[in-house]
Amino acid sequence: MKELIKVVAAIIENDEHEILCALRSPNMIMPNMWEFPGGKVEKNEDLFTALKREIFEELGCVIETQYIVNEHTHEYDTFIINLISIKCEIIKGIPELKEHSKLIWLKRENLTSIKWAPADIPAVEEIIREK
Numbered sequence: 001m002k003e004l005i006k007v008v009a010a011i012i013e014n015d016e017h018e019i020l021c022a023l024r025s026p027n028m029i030m031p032n033m034w035e036f037p038g039g040k041v042e043k044n045e046d047l048f049t050a051l052k053r054e055i056f057e058e059l060g061c062v063i064e065t066q067y068i069v070n071e072h073t074h075e076y077d078t079f080i081i082n083l084i085s086i087k088c089e090i091i092k093g094i095p096e097l098k099e100h101s102k103l104i105w106l107k108r109e110n111l112t113s114i115k116w117a118p119a120d121i122p123a124v125e126e127i128i129r130e131k
């Protein structure tokens with residue numbers, strides 16, 4: 001049976017109404033695909049605490065979580081992901097490149113121009129619909 005993992009992802013918008021997109025590095029699982037920064041929820045951890053921890057580890061900044069934008073379960077070849085995308089605001093720091101290959105800010109209308117991890121497509125569509 002495939003493993004089911006719970007992953008939280010941050011939808012971070014800047015003052016220019018652009019969304020932060022992160023490119024997974026060649027050495028990560030699912031390399032060279034775009035995602036929203038975040039990661040796996042640990043045992044006994046709530047979604048919001050997990051996301052704050054992951055964003056501090058991955059981007060070196062402190063966020064405030066706002067609301068769940070989308071929740072979607074996607075079956076990959078080797079595992080199943082339950083991806084919860086959460087709108088967030090940076091309250092301290094500027095995103096730094098620590099684990100990803102690249103970080104870019106994109107306007108909503110340009111979000112479909114990059115190659116997203118397949119599990120992220122419903123969240124991307126929801127963000128585009130949002131405004």
Ligand SMILES: Nc1nc2c([nH]c(=O)n2[C@H]2C[C@H](O)[C@@H](COP(=O)(O)OP(=O)(O)OP(=O)(O)O)O2)c(=O)[nH]1
Pocket residue numbers: 007008009028029030034035036037038039040041081083117118119120
């Ligand atoms: N962070 C993140 N992971 C995603 C997204 N979409 C998607 O399919 N994934 C997949 C890629 C990975 O297989 C998994 C998350 O793993 P990860 O490597 O980012 O999480 P982590 O930091 O907790 O992992 P680890 O290195 O501690 O094992 O979810 C997304 O938008 N954000």
